[in-house]
Amino acid sequence: MQVTSIGHAGFHVRTAAGSVLCDPWVNPAxxxxxxxxxxxxxxxxDALGACDYLYVSHLHKDHFDPALLAAHVNKDATVLxxxxxxxxxxxxLEALGFHDFLETTTETKHRVTGRDGNVLDLMIIALRSPADGPxxxxxxxxxxxxxxxxxMNDARxxxxxxxxREFGRVDVHALQFSGAIWYPMVYDLPERAxxxxxxxxxxxxxxxxxxxxxxxxxTWVIPSAGPPAFLDDExxxxxxxxGDPSNIFPDQTVFLDQMRRNGAEQGLLMLPGSTADCHGSAEPVLTHAIDPASVFGNGDDGVKAAYVEAFAQRQRPVVAAAKASWAPAEGEPLLAPLKALFEPLMAQADAISTGIGGPVVLELGAEMVVLDFATRTVRAGVEGEKSRYGFAxxxxxxxxxxxxxxxxxxxxxxLSTRFRAWRVGGYNEFLYTFFKCLTDERMAYADGWFAEQHDDGAEIVLEGWRVQKRCPHLKADLSRFGVVEGTTMxxxxxxxxxxxxxxxCLTSAGHELRVEKA
Structure with a gap:
């Protein structure tokens, strides 16, 4: 197996049964x-796109690049x-011209056969909670x-x-380690906080x-799926x-250093064009198309800063063209179109609207619009109006x-981070789920998922506390992922x-944990 990094979460995997192109992304998102x-x-x-199989993990634009797929990827490739x-x-994908789909069943092994009779076993683990999309x-x-x-890209x-159980030992593991969020940078908080x-x-x-x-x-680990580069001057x-210890977008070298400090020496640094020839658990033969020292230096932030600066200069016309394609800031008031979009969705999203519970303020330039989830209405805001959640x-x-x-x-x-936010209290998963699900189909699924959650009653003991085994958030096994520090888990x-x-719950309202002293 030959694994080539194509940037971010993307890989080109060559096997005797055919080549698999995973999450190709090049255009800004x-x-x-x-x-x-x-x-x-x-x-x-073009060479990378002449693949036998295409795998797009999900529709986020740093994984799904429609312009790249349309221009460079073989439309006869079998889509996994x-x-x-x-x-x-x-x-x-159908709208882009892809027509041959292998519809997998989650957590089920599938076998495909190449032109010469060679076989490739594959499995896709699909995550389907509202936090994953839906x-x-x-x-x-x-x-x-x-x-x-x-x-694993950025799945959890x-x-x-x-x-x-299905494959035995994993030889190579690629996973996300860096940030993909806007917190805390966009929040109205004191700089110290x-x-x-x-x-x-x-x-x-x-x-x-x-x-x-x-x-x-x-046996081997490839940090991937981040970080992005931010090239707009703003x-x-x-x-x-x-050298900012509070930056949430550390690069591959930072995570590899973290691994080494914790006794893990199996990390592999791969950059766009890097190729790893893999033979089971043997050490891969690694070849770089880019000299890592030209990107990261040797722990010298000045080298990386210079690389980002040169990258930004090359992409300046791309940023300018993207901004020119945006709708103008001025126009008819936004209240009417937002009312038409949001009110029908609020009306059908009973569990989600209840979970949000009150008004959410949108400051849109000189216009203020309020999404009142208690009354399921969208209305004009008034100066000085208070809310637990707000966005400018x-x-x-x-x-x-x-x-x-x-x-x-x-x-x-x-994810653009081109906005400001404020809130009183913790993160509200219902609110961000609402903004992810702006179609009837998505909203019906997400609201039903929240309404049908149930606890299976299983319990474990962690550090002297008896707690439910499954996380109230997404049902993760707390015997594996639960960490107790004092009275906080x-x-x-x-x-x-x-x-x-x-x-x-200290993170979000409405996700209490069943717990008692053991």
Whole structure:
């Protein structure tokens, strides 16, 4: 098996049974805020696109690049389709001309046969909770009979024992380790608080990745699926090139150093064009197309900062063209179109609207719009109006997503980081789920998922506390992901926390933990 990094979460995997192209991404995403890091524009995308199989893990734009897929990828390739409850991914790929789909069943091994009779076993683990889309997220396992590759990208699967049961030992494990969020940078917080929260976030996401590395136990590990590069002048401060311990976008070398400090020496540094020739658990033969020292230096942030600066200069016309394509900031008031979009969805989303529970303020330039989830109405705001949750969004971004029929504000506006936010209290999963699900089909699925959650009653003991075995958030096994520090328990799968003295969720309302002293 030959594994070639094509940037970010993307890989080209060559096997005797055919080649698999995974998550190819080159064009900027999220209002031209995110670019692949390091630069992958010089790769031979026509050659990479002449693949036998295509795997797009999910519809987030740093994994699903419609312009690249349309221009460079073989439309006769067999699409390895995750088993999602909402068929948006298939629809999008069909619209681009793909027509041959292998509809997988989640957590089920499938076998494909190449032209010469060689076989490739594969499995897609599809994650289908509202936190994953609900268009979903997924991970891919490939087994060519000699090497097992687990491409987890930025998915967070729960049942890792499945890998050993179905494939035995994993030889190569690729996974996300860096940030893919807007917290805490966009929040109206004192700078001291932002530094504290950012430092905590940076470490927790790497701790979670290391926990996955330990659980999977692969022979070799490839940090992937991040970080992005921020090349717009307005966003350059988000790059981790100034030695900032609170930056939530650490690069591959930082995570590999974290692994080494914790006794794990099996990390592999791969950049766009890097190729690993893999033969089971033997050490891969690694070849770089880019000299890592030219990107990262030798721990010298000045080298990386210079690389990002040169990258930004090359992409300046791309950023300018993207901004020119946005809708104008000025126009008819936004109240009417937002009312038409949101009110029918609020009316059908009983569990989600109840979970939000009150007004959410949108400051859109000079216009204020209030989404009142208690009354299921959208109305004009009044100056000085108070709410637990609020967003100040440039009106051109809202006009653009309305013009383009964008169904997911989280993975368009919010991941752009081109907005400000404030809140009173903890993170509200219901609120961000609402903004992900702006179609009847998505909203019906997500609201039903919340309404049907149930507890299976199983319990475990952690550090003297008897707690329910499954995380109230996404049912992760707390015997694996639960960490107790004093009277606080953290589920490292997503970093959610609970007060063990009374079971209160410290991260989001409405997810209490069943707990008592053992």
């Amino acid at each position: 999220y209002f031209a805020s995110w670019f692949p890091f390091p630069d992958n524009t010089t790769l031979d995308w 389709l995750p088993d999602y409850p909402v068929p948006d991914l298939r629809r999008e 268009i979903g997220d997924s991970a891919l396992v490939l087994d060519d009979g000699e090497t097992v590759l687990f491409n 699967p729960v049942d890792l024992d499945l890998l050993e 932002k530094v504290a929260f950012g430092t905590q976030k940076r470490q927790r996401q790497m701790d979670r990745a290391r926990r996955y590395v330990e659980q999977v136990g692969a 966003l350059r401060y988000l790059n981790d090139d100034r 969004i440039p009106p051109e971004l809202v006009r653009t997503v309305l013009r383009d029929g964008e169904h997911d504000w989280v993975n368009s506006i919010f 953290t589920c490292q799968l997503h970093g959610w926390q609970w007060n063990l003295e009374d079971g209160t």
